[in-house]
Amino acid sequence: MEGLREEVAEHRAPEEDIDSLFVNRWSPRAMTGESLDEAQYMPLFEAARWAPSSYNNQHWRFLYATREDEEFELFADLLIEANREWAEDAGVLVTLVSKETFDHNGEHARTHSFDTGAAWQNLALEATRQGLVTHAMQGLDYEAAAEQLNVPDGFSVECMIAIGEHAPPETLSDELQEREFPSDRKPVDEILHRGGFDD
Amino acid sequence: MEGLREEVAEHRAPEEDIDSLFVNRWSPRAMTGESLDEAQYMPLFEAARWAPSSYNNQHWRFLYATREDEEFELFADLLIEANREWAEDAGVLVTLVSKETFDHNGEHARTHSFDTGAAWQNLALEATRQGLVTHAMQGLDYEAAAEQLNVPDGFSVECMIAIGEHAPPETLSDELQEREFPSDRKPVDEILHRGGFDD
Numbered sequence: 001m002e003g004l005r006e007e008v009a010e011h012r013a014p015e016e017d018i019d020s021l022f023v024n025r026w027s028p029r030a031m032t033g034e035s036l037d038e039a040q041y042m043p044l045f046e047a048a049r050w051a052p053s054s055y056n057n058q059h060w061r062f063l064y065a066t067r068e069d070e071e072f073e074l075f076a077d078l079l080i081e082a083n084r085e086w087a088e089d090a091g092v093l094v095t096l097v098s099k100e101t102f103d104h105n106g107e108h109a110r111t112h113s114f115d116t117g118a119a120w121q122n123l124a125l126e127a128t129r130q131g132l133v134t135h136a137m138q139g140l141d142y143e144a145a146a147e148q149l150n151v152p153d154g155f156s157v158e159c160m161i162a163i164g165e166h167a168p169p170e171t172l173s174d175e176l177q178e179r180e181f182p183s184d185r186k187p188v189d190e191i192l193h194r195g196g197f198d199d
Numbered sequence: 200m201e202g203l204r205e206e207v208a209e210h211r212a213p214e215e216d217i218d219s220l221f222v223n224r225w226s227p228r229a230m231t232g233e234s235l236d237e238a239q240y241m242p243l244f245e246a247a248r249w250a251p252s253s254y255n256n257q258h259w260r261f262l263y264a265t266r267e268d269e270e271f272e273l274f275a276d277l278l279i280e281a282n283r284e285w286a287e288d289a290g291v292l293v294t295l296v297s298k299e300t301f302d303h304n305g306e307h308a309r310t311h312s313f314d315t316g317a318a319w320q321n322l323a324l325e326a327t328r329q330g331l332v333t334h335a336m337q338g339l340d341y342e343a344a345a346e347q348l349n350v351p352d353g354f355s356v357e358c359m360i361a362i363g364e365h366a367p368p369e370t371l372s373d374e375l376q377e378r379e380f381p382s383d384r385k386p387v388d389e390i391l392h393r394g395g396f397d398d
Binding site: 012014015016017018019021022023025026027042043045046047049050051052054056058060061062063064065069070071074097110111113114115116117118119120121122124125126129136138142148149150151152155158159183185186188191192193194195196197198 | 249260394
């Protein structure tokens with residue numbers, strides 16, 4: 001397959017001829033600590049906007065802070081220490097939140113998390129295209145995030161996302177360096193079932 | 200912006216220079232009723248495989264039936280009538296299921312739906328690249344799906360996905376024809392908040 005980045009090709013062998021963007025997207029921890037400007041990160045939110053959602057409700061809400069913003073520290077403080085260690089070198093931290101109900105009738109929207117995951121993936125893919133890296137984390141204090149970022153009732157915190165410039169793995173601690181490679185995936189037959197679920 | 204398809208450009212004006220793939224992906228209902236072969240649909244599942252997930256758990260499971268399969272009727276029967284009306288012209292129907300727990304410790308995985316939404320988005324984008332259309336639905340009988348497709352405890356049914364060849368809108372009922380266009384999105388300032396959530 002053409003188009004795979006060198007570090008990716010060492011670890012990942014897609015079985016079908018797909019857009020290399022999907023395989024080139026991975027979740028590094030090593031970020032440079034450099035600032036990003038709006039022209040770099042706004043296209044990521046723009047890509048996210050166009051994700052599909054139930055009744056086109058667009059459940060996703062992106063709360064963010066750049067490392068120049070006063071609130072950056074507040075966002076970083078929400079992370080567990082193992083994430084904060086590397087994620088404080090992000091250019092932008094994003095708390096991704098979803099609205100649990102439909103705008104048109106106020107009823108519970110079963111797919112609010114699922115649809116918001118689609119928006120996150122668009123963000124991550126556009127970042128890859130722009131030469132930036134992203135890493136989503138569930139290692140954060142969800143309750144503190146809801147409280148300190150004024151998330152209203154009826155909205156769920158989904159995850160924190162670090163967006164940054166990729167740094168060499170050597171900038172990480174020894175322990176994190178060992179995990180700094182594009183992860184492989186399960187074989188297709190573990191996740192794909194023709195007909196019903198396997199017995 | 201270059202690269203937007205004609206029917207999309209009439210309805211959608213992205214505000215940033217992003218990959219046109221995100222904007223060209225939309226959710227038509229008009230499908231031709233033609234069969235798809237494995238070479239057409241396997242890359243979609245392959246793209247989905249490479250989505251990110253918490254602890255790389257890869258919560259997604261794809262249960263599918265092609266229109267040649269005995270089980271196709273079973274899948275179509277799970278849909279509400281308003282979806283079945285058009286979705287029975289899909290080439291492949293997919294019931295997307297997520298595992299609610301981590302493989303490595305059996306504990307609840309908070310982001311199983313969110314992560315599975317990321318996999319769905321990869322599938323939809325690769326379909327767009329291949330010239331196929333996809334449409335995800337929450338209009339189905341979730342309980343019947345779990346039961347009839349042998350979905351084990353600890354797995355959630357997320358949605359049904361129709362994959363097919365795009366047909367002219369005139370093949371739809373008058374009512375559905377009126378809705379057969381690429382939907383627009385909320386303005387950025389409704390979904391993007393710098394710092395905490397707006398008061």
